[in-house]
Amino acid sequence: MKTTENQSKTSHPIFVLAIGGSDPCGGAGVQMDLMTLGACGIRGLSAISALTIQNSHGIDRIMPISPRDLQDQITACIDDFPVTWVKTGILPDPNLVKVVAEIIQKYKLKCVVDPILRSGKGFGFAKEDSLKAYIDNLCSQASIVTPNLGELRQLARMVAPEIDLSAVDSLTLAQKLAQIWKTNILAKGGHASGSIITDFLVQKDNMWRFSHPRLPFNEIHGSGCCLASAIAGYCAKGLSIATAVADAEHLFESALLAGWTWHETTFLNPLNNLTELGLESLLKDEVNQVIATLESHPFASSFIPEVRTNVSILSLGGVTREQVAAVDGRITIVGGQVKAAGPIRLGCSNHTARLLLACREVDPRIRAVINLKYSPTNLDFCQRASLLCLEIMRSRELPAQKTSEHSTMEWIPSQIRLDSTTFPDVVYDTGDFGKEAMIRLFAHSGKDLQEKLLKILNGMKG
Template sequence: MIPPPRILTIAGSDSGGGAGIQADIKTITMLGGYAMSAICALTAQDTTGVHGVLPVDPAMVAAQIDACVDDIGVDAVKIGMLGSPAIAAVVADRVERLAVPVVFDPVMIATSGAALADAATIDAFERLMRAATLTTPNVPELAALGGDAAMRARGVAYIAKGGDADGDEVVDRLVVPGRTERVWTAPRIVTRHTHGTGCTLSSAIATLLARGLALADAVDGARRFVRAALEAAPGFGAGHGPLGHQAVRQDRDPGS
């Protein structure tokens, strides 16, 4: 039996289960990976918003990462909500030493609109973007990072996600230094149940990269996984509800 790829998600916990560590673990599992976690922050969160945030001590974040990497090993890393500049620094210290794919989702604002990163934390993202195989900003995050011009000047690979833009179609652009830009266009799935789409996409990309897919193929498969999960949303909650990760069966595997 071939062991599953080992995926470490470094992110915040969503008590409502729709985003963060919980969405990552569901995604990794449904795509055939083995999920490990280093929790950076606890949130009191549901479909209507984020009601409280408690960052974890940076030393504890580092200890979680070290425990997973030193004993179990790791084939890819997904980074999401970090919680503080100090946490961003210790995460950068760890991932810079790893020779595996790293997908960085620069989480700044929750789907509900709650801020999840202050200015100092955003400044600390620079090291993580340089260490990452791919950075996955949405529309407001890309703007906060300086836009396309600034990202190209950094010389990093990124996917500009278009789900937050207006229009009947969603346009996602994969920009890799030295390569032709890859663009995906698809009809917008009209639903209020979109909580955790960014977390799901980034953890799916990390899992598919660990399985050996090329970057563009991993993005393509991850996008299809997110769309299937959006269509299978269970309808929970009064606000932005969670995706239906559990309904995307492996016999519909987008990585195949």
């Protein structure tokens, strides 16, 4: 896979410094941080804040590093390597929190703060004085803070004691902390009950909801470390906070599905197939699954437009057209059957790839798109599938934009932003002079795109 623009401008990798505890069984702490950063294509550096004695059964004890030793580890890294992003894990002593906060301020570093106050098995990492140090020194300097439900409540209890915690939900608490600290808050919902897990990202002017089914796993070891490190890694590659969170959520789910269970504890595997070659293979497989759906469905040919179809899916952490996988030659009709005209390649798509990247500026969760033939009947099947549909008027497009396909791909998301407060599943237009009418189906992943497409196609059976 080709490098990002940030990487191509330098002869060295992108660096992220992980500050946290050492886990001898490798499932959490800086060991998980470094694995996850590697999966993001980042060179991880580390500074140990504490040694721990733990295994799959739980934590026996924790031994904090002295503030001076932590400071020397951090400065040894940032005085040598071009570090701009830092991720923090456990800081079990208030003086350690203050050391990190002072260095972040001095070097003007950007920071993902994972305020780990207690392990999943209940071991307390931070006492009241450490919690106060987080609030007084570190959280307001963070680029994003990533508390779980318990941590969110503990932080809110000290920051806003007037709030009745029993009467408000996690989104309200996250909004309050984001307002006080003037930073981004990712309120993680894994510790809440229910079959659907929802994480809320609260920003100054936006709120993003990331929902997915609860997977049937036991106690998950290192989940917060994995997610926060992925956010730091993707931010270091140049993604916005919201886009980095969206991609980190996908990486975490992949790491969980590839994980393994030992003594009723689930260990994540962020490195599974996430080398450059493996990530490219996974991306192509996502595209191939959508193609297989089209090629095997008896009604799919009625959705192929005159200009033909393409599927574009963006790599996790991707920011350029070269990181979009699509069919080289588009998807056509041969003998009445839908058929991919060429192999799946990176960087071969122009129009749909540009559209995908432009739409991601509107909604960072968008990673996949397919263009389909417009007809009133086809649109009706989209609506019957309970998909949110939005019409854009090609008559609004300026003459200069109509003559440039690149400008059109940027014009479409501007109309979405203008006409809808929620990013639609389907964006369609009825055409214009020299412009074929088109349906565009958007999704958060290849799997999501395949499921939406099947809803539409299967609805035609009735």
